[in-house]
Amino acid sequence: MADVELKGVYYSFDGKPALEDVSFELDSPFFCAVMGPNGAGKTTLLKLMLGLLKPRRGSIRIFGYDVVRDSGAVRRLVGYVPQIINVDHHIPMTVEEVIAMGALARDLPPRFATREVRRKIKEVLELVELDDPSALFSELSGGQKQRVLIARALIGDPKLLLLDEPYSMLDFDMKCEISELLYRLHKERGVDILLVAHELSPCIHLEPIVILLNKRVYAIGRAGEVLTLENLRKAYPGLTEVPAGFILGEDHG
Amino acid sequence: MLELILLAYFSAIASGLLVGSISLPLILSRSTLFALTMTHSVLGGAILGVYLNVVFNLGVPAPIIAFITALLLSILVAELSEKIFSEDVAIALVVAIATTITVIFSYLVVQVSSTGLAQAWLYVAGSSAVSTMEDLQKILSALVVVAPLMHLITRELKYIAFDMDGAIAMGLNVRVYRYLFFGLSALATAILASSIGILATHILLAVPGALAIKLTRRMPYLVSYLSAIGLSLGGYAIAQLLNIPPSGGIGILSAITIIGMVVKRE
Numbered sequence: 002m003a004d005v006e007l008k009g010v011y012y013s014f015d016g017k018p019a020l021e022d023v024s025f026e027l028d029s030p031f032f033c034a035v036m037g038p039n040g041a042g043k044t045t046l047l048k049l050m051l052g053l054l055k056p057r058r059g060s061i062r063i064f065g066y067d068v069v070r071d072s073g074a075v076r077r078l079v080g081y082v083p084q085i086i087n088v089d090h091h092i093p094m095t096v097e098e099v100i101a102m103g104a105l106a107r108d109l110p111p112r113f114a115t116r117e118v119r120r121k122i123k124e125v126l127e128l129v130e131l132d133d134p135s136a137l138f139s140e141l142s143g144g145q146k147q148r149v150l151i152a153r154a155l156i157g158d159p160k161l162l163l164l165d166e167p168y169s170m171l172d173f174d175m176k177c178e179i180s181e182l183l184y185r186l187h188k189e190r191g192v193d194i195l196l197v198a199h200e201l202s203p204c205i206h207l208e209p210i211v212i213l214l215n216k217r218v219y220a221i222g223r224a225g226e227v228l229t230l231e232n233l234r235k236a237y238p239g240l241t242e243v244p245a246g247f248i249l250g251e252d253h254g
Numbered sequence: 255m256l257e258l259i260l261l262a263y264f265s266a267i268a269s270g271l272l273v274g275s276i277s278l279p280l281i282l283s284r285s286t287l288f289a290l291t292m293t294h295s296v297l298g299g300a301i302l303g304v305y306l307n308v309v310f311n312l313g314v315p316a317p318i319i320a321f322i323t324a325l326l327l328s329i330l331v332a333e334l335s336e337k338i339f340s341e342d343v344a345i346a347l348v349v350a351i352a353t354t355i356t357v358i359f360s361y362l363v364v365q366v367s368s369t370g371l372a373q374a375w376l377y378v379a380g381s382s383a384v385s386t387m388e389d390l391q392k393i394l395s396a397l398v399v400v401a402p403l404m405h406l407i408t409r410e411l412k413y414i415a416f417d418m419d420g421a422i423a424m425g426l427n428v429r430v431y432r433y434l435f436f437g438l439s440a441l442a443t444a445i446l447a448s449s450i451g452i453l454a455t456h457i458l459l460a461v462p463g464a465l466a467i468k469l470t471r472r473m474p475y476l477v478s479y480l481s482a483i484g485l486s487l488g489g490y491a492i493a494q495l496l497n498i499p500p501s502g503g504i505g506i507l508s509a510i511t512i513i514g515m516v517v518k519r520e
Contacts, residue, residue, distance in 0.1 A: 051419075052423075053423060073425065081420055083419055088420070091284065099416070102416070106410075106421060106425055112409055
């Protein structure tokens with residue numbers, strides 16, 4: 002059995018299909034990027050893998066656990082990094098509070114940051130190369146916010162990190178820095194990475210496994226094998242040639 | 255006379271503590287619109303309670319009916335916003351329902367009782383007299399239940415407001431925390447409405463929490479409690495001075511505080 006296994010997954014919103022017959026398998030260790038246009042169902046795929054949504058048909062198993070039936074076990078093994086625009090920047094939370102959320106939310110109340118939790122916060126802050134736990138999250142730059150959210154996921158010692166559009170709202174250098182950080186976590190700490198993005202340029206040199214998705218999986222494999230004109234035409238209807246910078250995401254502004 | 259004045263000021267302090275415990279979580283979890291639903295629902299429920307007691311002589315205190323109504327309408331907001339509408343639309347619809355209950359039963363209560371409207375008005379503007387021992391007991395009872403539980407779940411409410419999907423993915427039971435928050439808010443609002451009136455409750459629910467967020471990062475609860483007590487006590491003093499209901503005094507002081515904050519910022 003593969004470590005991540007999706008079989009015939011179907012999901013719809015108000016009867017409109019968001020994902021149709023999605024099947025793929027990934028074996029640890031993997032550094033995987035799911036690519037597709039806007040509305041391709043990338044975020045829906047992540048939510049299904051986290052058990053936030055239940056597949057209408059099909060099944061998802063992560064490290065042998067069914068994400069619907071064994072959601073508790075799956076959530077202990079999986080860390081989630083949301084899209085940066087989906088967190089509320091107006092909530093006055095310090096970096097320490099945000100990261101503590103990753104450790105405390107898994108415990109039963111009352112939830113207090115113990116000495117052990119504070120030690121782990123320091124440890125993950127070093128991992129993501131940040132140093133001020135008392136800084137307000139809302140006052141950080143986009144790249145620093147992304148690092149804090151990654152640290153929040155890492156504090157639970159996940160085997161798999163699921164990241165929703167980790168490059169959004171960042172300049173190109175910052176995107177590359179985030180890619181390097183993720184790759185380092187993958188290589189040095191053995192964390193499997195599955196990120197969804199509509200541009201792959203920041204991580205393409207790291208040779209990820211690429212899944213080309215637009216409601217269904219059109220191709221899976223190494224970037225060189227997957228990102229062919231033939232495959233891209235299937236996932237991006239109307240595409241006649243691969244424009245320069247296509248993988249950079251320039252077609253999506 | 256001195257005893258009555260002291261009682262009024264003790265009630266003001268107790269109201270301030272109750273408000274202080276709920277105002278900060280409301281602001282932190284960005285639920286001020288939800289507070290609007292709560293106050294409208296409590297008012298509708300209280301007037302429904304007055305009507306039911308006048309017509310059927312039920313003997314059930316109006317604040318209990320107000321609490322149940324507010325709880326049910328809060329759950330309706332949660333269900334509508336989870337399944338059908340965005341949160342602001344769900345809140346607008348439920349406020350419309352609560353206001354309809356208020357309008358219909360205010361009209362009906364006038365038809366059947368000459369004192370009904372006066373009783374209903376108490377829930378709008380609050381008592382024009384100083385507080386009674388019963389008021390103080392009700393507020394203290396609510397305080398004992400609401401304040402500790404609110405402190406216990408503030409961190410979780412903050413997490414949920416910050417990133418709901420992330421909170422669920424980490425194993426927080428969002429529904430349990432949301433409904434516990436609704437229950438505690440409904441209880442506090444229903445009790446406050448029966449003593450200081452729904453208008454003053456509405457003002458007080460937002461201002462201390464907002465002040466705390468603006469003024470401090472380290473001890474927001476302390477600032478929330480102190481400003482809520484300050485507004486309640488100051489409001490009672492102004493009301494006494496101007497010979498108006500306490501809710502009027504609290505409203506005047508809150509408005510001055512908000513304008514003062516704006517002027518200072520400018």
